[in-house]
Amino acid sequence: MQATGIILAGGKSSRMGTNKALLEVRGSKVIERIVAETSKATDHLLLVTNTFEDYEFLELPMAEDEWKGLGPLTGIHTGLKNSTTDRNLVVACDMPFVSADLGRFLLTQLTDYEAVVPEIGGQLHPLFAAYSKNVVGKVLQALQHKQLRIRYLLDSLHVKIIREKDLQQNGIQWNDTYFYNMNHPEEYQQALRMQD
Numbered sequence: 001m002q003a004t005g006i007i008l009a010g011g012k013s014s015r016m017g018t019n020k021a022l023l024e025v026r027g028s029k030v031i032e033r034i035v036a037e038t039s040k041a042t043d044h045l046l047l048v049t050n051t052f053e054d055y056e057f058l059e060l061p062m063a064e065d066e067w068k069g070l071g072p073l074t075g076i077h078t079g080l081k082n083s084t085t086d087r088n089l090v091v092a093c094d095m096p097f098v099s100a101d102l103g104r105f106l107l108t109q110l111t112d113y114e115a116v117v118p119e120i121g122g123q124l125h126p127l128f129a130a131y132s133k134n135v136v137g138k139v140l141q142a143l144q145h146k147q148l149r150i151r152y153l154l155d156s157l158h159v160k161i162i163r164e165k166d167l168q169q170n171g172i173q174w175n176d177t178y179f180y181n182m183n184h185p186e187e188y189q190q191a192l193r194m195q196d
Helices: 030-041 052-058 072-082 100-108 133-144 150-155 164-169 185-193
Strands: 003-008 044-048 087-092 115-120 128-132 159-162
Touching (some): 003 030, 003 072, 030 052, 030 100, 072 087, 072 133, 100 115, 128 133, 133 150
Parallel strands (some): 003 044, 003 087, 115 159
16 A cells, blocks of 8 residues: 655744644654654655755655745645655644554545545544545635635535544544644643653
8 A cells, every 4th residue: 555644844933932743752863753753654755845954864755835824724735746656644743742553543434535534522533534645626625715724625525524433443542642733832841741
């Protein structure tokens, strides 16, 4: 099963005050942790960023957003447009504890769907989710109409929602930390405490 891991690192990290992807957790930069884990679940990696110089050390293929300043939907568009595989795992750059096993499971569920999105504790996680490359046209349409909320996009797709019971039934180990994301300094401090 060929798949691409699309890592979204195009944001400005304005709420964090510094590039959150380059912060360290457990002795590694957050982006390095995500690359290491995502590479276990996919055959190819693509980093979507507007600051190539920040990430050259990763030696990964990179793509720049065509639509800038419009949020994560632009990164999904860029990633899918530049992907060479039908199956794609989208991962935000501020999720230090993502799981390769869960990512692999999401990709396997994509067979008859356009997107597979976890909903844990009643909260959707579209930035750690699987997407088919063929939805790139619908993503573009959403951008053109300035419908920038990913939930609007999901409403237009054939989506499989993965809940806790689905993970349990399939023997997938998971915990809430997989979906933890950091936008503010206090959330980064919380991530540091979570490593104990």
